[in-house]
Amino acid sequence: MAKGSDPYSVLPVAKAMQVFAYVASQAHDVTLTEVVQALGMPKTTVFRYLQTLSAAGLFAHDIVQDRYGVGEKFRELAQTDAIYHSLRSTAQGELDVLVGGFRETVNLAVLADDEVVYVDIREATRSQRFQARIGHRHPVHSTSLGKAMAAFLPSETVERLVRPEYEQRTYRTLTDARTFRRHVEEARRRGFAMETGENEDGVTCIGVPILDGKGYPIAAVSLSAPDNRMKAMVDRAAEALQDAARRITAALPPISLNV
Amino acid sequence: MAKGSDPYSVLPVAKAMQVFAYVASQAHDVTLTEVVQALGMPKTTVFRYLQTLSAAGLFAHDIVQDRYGVGEKFRELAQTDAIYHSLRSTAQGELDVLVGGFRETVNLAVLADDEVVYVDIREATRSQRFQARIGHRHPVHSTSLGKAMAAFLPSETVERLVRPEYEQRTYRTLTDARTFRRHVEEARRRGFAMETGENEDGVTCIGVPILDGKGYPIAAVSLSAPDNRMKAMVDRAAEALQDAARRITAALPPISLNV
DNA sequence: TCGCTTATTTCGTAAAGCGAAACGCGGCCC
DNA sequence: GGGCCGCGTTTCGCTTTACGAAATAAGCGA
Numbered sequence: 001m002a003k004g005s006d007p008y009s010v011l012p013v014a015k016a017m018q019v020f021a022y023v024a025s026q027a028h029d030v031t032l033t034e035v036v037q038a039l040g041m042p043k044t045t046v047f048r049y050l051q052t053l054s055a056a057g058l059f060a061h062d063i064v065q066d067r068y069g070v071g072e073k074f075r076e077l078a079q080t081d082a083i084y085h086s087l088r089s090t091a092q093g094e095l096d097v098l099v100g101g102f103r104e105t106v107n108l109a110v111l112a113d114d115e116v117v118y119v120d121i122r123e124a125t126r127s128q129r130f131q132a133r134i135g136h137r138h139p140v141h142s143t144s145l146g147k148a149m150a151a152f153l154p155s156e157t158v159e160r161l162v163r164p165e166y167e168q169r170t171y172r173t174l175t176d177a178r179t180f181r182r183h184v185e186e187a188r189r190r191g192f193a194m195e196t197g198e199n200e201d202g203v204t205c206i207g208v209p210i211l212d213g214k215g216y217p218i219a220a221v222s223l224s225a226p227d228n229r230m231k232a233m234v235d236r237a238a239e240a241l242q243d244a245a246r247r248i249t250a251a252l253p254p255i256s257l258n259v
Numbered sequence: 260m261a262k263g264s265d266p267y268s269v270l271p272v273a274k275a276m277q278v279f280a281y282v283a284s285q286a287h288d289v290t291l292t293e294v295v296q297a298l299g300m301p302k303t304t305v306f307r308y309l310q311t312l313s314a315a316g317l318f319a320h321d322i323v324q325d326r327y328g329v330g331e332k333f334r335e336l337a338q339t340d341a342i343y344h345s346l347r348s349t350a351q352g353e354l355d356v357l358v359g360g361f362r363e364t365v366n367l368a369v370l371a372d373d374e375v376v377y378v379d380i381r382e383a384t385r386s387q388r389f390q391a392r393i394g395h396r397h398p399v400h401s402t403s404l405g406k407a408m409a410a411f412l413p414s415e416t417v418e419r420l421v422r423p424e425y426e427q428r429t430y431r432t433l434t435d436a437r438t439f440r441r442h443v444e445e446a447r448r449r450g451f452a453m454e455t456g457e458n459e460d461g462v463t464c465i466g467v468p469i470l471d472g473k474g475y476p477i478a479a480v481s482l483s484a485p486d487n488r489m490k491a492m493v494d495r496a497a498e499a500l501q502d503a504a505r506r507i508t509a510a511l512p513p514i515s516l517n518v
Numbered sequence: 519t520c521g522c523t524t525a526t527t528t529c530g531t532a533a534a535g536c537g538a539a540a541c542g543c544g545g546c547c548c
Numbered sequence: 549g550g551g552c553c554g555c556g557t558t559t560c561g562c563t564t565t566a567c568g569a570a571a572t573a574a575g576c577g578a
Contacts, residue, residue: 008310008526010566012535013275017315024336027343027369027478028378028393033555042537047556051267056276066556067393070340077283078337081329084286110286119287134326135287219286267557269535271566292524301568306526325525325575 015041016049023059024074029067083257084110087210087219088120090251094244095122095221101240102233104225105131107205109145110218112137114161116146119219131200131224141166141180142173144195144207144224149217151187152209158184172197192238197227204230208241213254221245274300275308282318283333288326342516343369346469346478347379349510353503354381354480360499361492363484364390368404369477371396373420375405378478390459390483400425400439401432403454403466403483408476410446411468417443431456451497456486463489467500472513480504 022038023030035046050068054061057073091108098106099122108120115137123131132138140146140161150158166175174180187193193207205224209217221244223237224230230237281297282289294305309327313320316332350367357365358381367379374396382390391397399405399420409417425434433439446452452466466481480503482496483489489496 006310006314008307009314010271010275010307010311011564012269012271012566013308013311014315016269016272016275017312017317021315021332021336024340026394027346027371027376030394031555034394043556044537044558045535048267048269048535049272051265052269052272053276055265055268056273056280058276065393070344073280074337075340075344077280078333078341081283081334082337085329085334087286112286117286134324135285135289135293271535290524302525303527303568304566307566 012049015045016053019046019049020053020058023068024070029062029065029069031067035068079255080257082253083212083218083255084119086251086253087248091120091210091219091221091248094248095120098122098221098223098240098244099124102223102225102237104223104229107132107145107222107224109143109220109222111140111146111149114140116140116143116149116220131203138199139167139169142169142195142199143222144193144205145220145222146207147183147187147193147195148207148209148220148222150184151193152211152215152217169199170197170201172201174198190238191242194234202227206230206234206237206241208238208245210245210248210252212249212252212256214256216256218252218257219248221248271308274304275312278305278308279312279317282327283329288321288324288328290326294327338514339516341512342471342477342514343378345510345512346507350379350469350478350480350507353507354379357381357480357482357499357503358383361482361484361496363482363488366391366404366481366483368402368479368481370399370405370408373399375399375402375408375479390462397458398426398428400442401428401454401458402481403452403464404479404481405466406442406446406452406454407466407468407479407481409443410452411470411474411476428458429456429460431460433457449497450501453493461486465489465493465496465500467497467504469504469507469511471508471511471515473515475515477511477516478507480507 018039019035022035032043032047032050036043039046050059053059054068054071057071059068060071061068095106095108103124105124106122107118109116109118116139118132118134118136121132121134140150150161162177162180164177166173166180168175174183195205197203199205203224204227205222207220207222210219210221212218221241223241277298278294281294291302291306291309295302298305309318312318313327313330316330318327319330320327354365354367362383364383365381366377368375368377375398377391377393377395380391380393397405399409409420421436421439423436425432425439427434433442454464456462458464462483463486464481464483466479468476469478469480471477480500482500
């Protein structure tokens with residue numbers, strides 16, 4: 001049987017996952033004994049796993065029929081993953097093209113808990129000081145990524161991002177709500193956001209939102225380069241980023257994330 | 260914390276599911292410490308869960324970056340569930356209409372392991388002897404459901420269902436390959452399958468396949484009634500079933516199941 | 519090269535997962 | 549209508565084995 005050859009395998013978890021896989025792959029809701037017979041595990045054990053997984057919301061326990069099926073929590077997770085997975089895999093090629101074309105660092109990020117979370121990063125030159133790492137979080141107000149996404153959010157949602165005062169990351173960082181609103185407004189008008197040394201000294205960023213089927217900014221791509229080098233290619237970069245974003249949008253599944 | 264109020268909750272499983280939910284809801288692949296900090300669990304514990312879930316295929320462990328993300332097994336399960344969930348929920352209303360219109364038992368089934376698996380059943384009159392139960396399996400050759408699905412399978416797949424001899428369920432059950440092929444061929448021509456007392460004495464069934472976006476028979480609906488009562492309404496029933504099947508197909512997501 | 523951070527391994531302890539068996543309940547059949 | 553059977557739930561005692569602190573190793577940036 002699925003005896004964990006892995007010495008770090010936690011048996012209850014491994015066995016519960018067998019139950020999970022069985023239930024999820026059936027077209028109908030299952031009974032306790034059905035799982036027991038299918039997997040050859042003791043009744044008590046399966047019973048406990050079914051209870052635990054139901055309590056976690058991954059399964060739904062139909063009390064009337066005493067049957068277990070896949071739960072809403074599972075479907076939420078699956079949908080979230082499907083979207084992000086699709087985002088990353090379709091973005092992949094575009095990021096490569098961008099980094100190849102400009103030889104500057106390219107970032108892919110999403111908005112989570114009102115922060116910018118880096119999802120993929122391509123550094124053109126590793127000699128350069130770290131900008132960010134995958135999974136790291138930066139503020140919305142100091143990044144072109146954040147402002148680009150904010151620019152295409154419904155206005156009620158933007159208001160949620162407005163603070164009386166913002167953290168000053170560099171001497172150029174905007175710190176008041178008024179300026180933030182102006183930057184966001186400008187990004188919306190131009191179709192891309194810009195940030196010049198507001199997040200990190202000497203580094204300029206151009207960010208463009210990636211919209212999902214409903215026009216909601218699910219993510220953003222940005223190009224970041226030293227101030228001087230960026231100056232010469234702002235227009236070209238903005239256009240390339242917008243093209244990339246459009247293509248990524250087109251390849252995304254038509255479903256949306258519940259905000 | 261998420262202390263299992265449920266006395267039957269298995270803690271390792273419950274905690275592993277927290278890890279699961281966290282990883283699946285992130286847009287980026289995560290590191291061990293990231294999970295530890297987010298969930299406030301001991302490092303060793305999380306490490307073991309990540310290992311276990313990766314071994315189960317639900318997570319993918321990127322050895323190079325030492326990051327964990329959602330694995331292919333999870334996506335397979337999610338897709339299977341999405342299809343079946345959609346099938347059942349869109350079929351729901353149609354089944355109700357059918358049972359209301361004919362006052363006879365209506366079945367929804369899928370094909371699994373070359374058998375007919377009942378997924379939903381609406382009995383018009385409970386006095387009647389049980390026909391089948393959800394999750395029960397009947398042979399392909401003796402049911403209208405099975406023959407309806409077989410009729411729209413690619414011919415190579417139909418061959419997999421052909422046996423030199425079939426189990427004789429009633430004295431009317433077809434038992435040879437030749438007759439099976441003939442029935443399937445006829446069902447394909449007519450667009451619905453029929454079975455008269457071949458699965459259960461005195462009961463006649465009409466089955467119609469439900470095709471997915473690619474024209475593959477993902478399931479089937481059937482109406483079953485005592486021979487005499489069915490005789491009077493064959494044409495009307497076949498048409499109603501076909502209409503229902505068409506509507507269910509239309510509401511299905513455009514993705515397919517890998518056969 | 520050093521020093522930090524992060525992943526892996528070890529190990530002793532006690533918690534808690536396990537599963538046989540008993541119980542209770544409902545439905546089916548006689 | 550009564551009894552039987554199948555199924556889900558509960559109990560209980562026994563270790564098994566999950567646990568987590570701490571030590572170790574491996575990376576990686578400075």
